[in-house]
Amino acid sequence: MLADDPTAAAVLAAVPCHPVPPLGKSSALEALRSARSGHGLAVGADGVMLILRRPWLALDVPITPPIAAYLPYGSIGAPRADLRCGLIPREHLDAILDHFRAALPNEAAAFVLWNEATGAFTVNLPDIDEASPSRLVYRTPALPADWHMVCDIHSHGRGSSFFSTTDNADDAHATKISLVFGRLDQPDGPIMASRLCAGGMFLPLPRSPFAGESHAN
Structure with a gap:
C-alpha cells in the first residue's frame, strides 16, 4: 500500500x-x-518519463535529465508523440484560415474535434464573447460522447503569432494542440506558432498536425 490516506491513495493510483x-x-x-x-511516470536509469495517453494521442516524453545516483533500472526508452487519430485533413485548415481572414481585422477562433467512434474530424467555431484586433474571449465547447478536442486554434489577425500570458494560463491544465496564426493579411502569411499542451508542459510539435504540412514552429 503506497498511502494509508484514501485520498492520497486515489491520487497515486491515478498517476x-x-x-x-x-x-x-x-x-x-x-x-x-x-x-x-x-x-x-516511468523511472529509469536514464531519467523520468511522462507516459500520457488520450484516445487521440500517445505521448512519451522525458521530464528529467539522467539521474546522477546509481539506479539498478532499465532505460525509459525513446520519446514518442503520435497522433492516434491520424493527421487532420488539409481542407479543415483551409476552412479555418478562410474563417480567420473573413474576421479581419478582429481575432477569431476555431477548434478541431475528432470522433473516436467514427474517426471523423470536424471544425467547431466557438461562441465569441468579445473580439477585437487585439483581444479575443471565446468559449470551449461542451463535447458529446466520443468527441475529443485535438486542436485549439486562434488568430492574431494582422499581428504576429505568439502565445500570450492569457494563453499560457488557459492551456496550463489541458491536453491539446494549441495553434496561433498571425499575419493573415500578408501575401507571405500566415505564420503559425504551435505547441502541444500536456502534463502541465508546453512541448514543441515535431511537425504540423495537418496533412500536407511538414513543419511546425
Whole structure:
C-alpha cells in the first residue's frame, strides 16, 4: 500500500510511478502505454518519463535529465508523440484560415474535434464573447460522447503569432494542440506558432498536425 490516506491513495493510483526493470518487461508499464486514457511516470536509469495517453494521442516524453545516483533500472526508452487519430485533413485548415481572414481585422477562433467512434474530424467555431484586433474571449465547447478536442486554434489577425500570458494560463491544465496564426493579411502569411499542451508542459510539435504540412514552429 503506497498511502494509508484514501485520498492520497486515489491520487497515486491515478498517476502511478513505475520503475523500469533492467531486464524483461513491466506489465504495469505495458498496461499504461496501451491504455485508452491515463498518465503516469516511468523511472529509469536514464531519467523520468511522462507516459500520457488520450484516445487521440500517445505521448512519451522525458521530464528529467539522467539521474546522477546509481539506479539498478532499465532505460525509459525513446520519446514518442503520435497522433492516434491520424493527421487532420488539409481542407479543415483551409476552412479555418478562410474563417480567420473573413474576421479581419478582429481575432477569431476555431477548434478541431475528432470522433473516436467514427474517426471523423470536424471544425467547431466557438461562441465569441468579445473580439477585437487585439483581444479575443471565446468559449470551449461542451463535447458529446466520443468527441475529443485535438486542436485549439486562434488568430492574431494582422499581428504576429505568439502565445500570450492569457494563453499560457488557459492551456496550463489541458491536453491539446494549441495553434496561433498571425499575419493573415500578408501575401507571405500566415505564420503559425504551435505547441502541444500536456502534463502541465508546453512541448514543441515535431511537425504540423495537418496533412500536407511538414513543419511546425
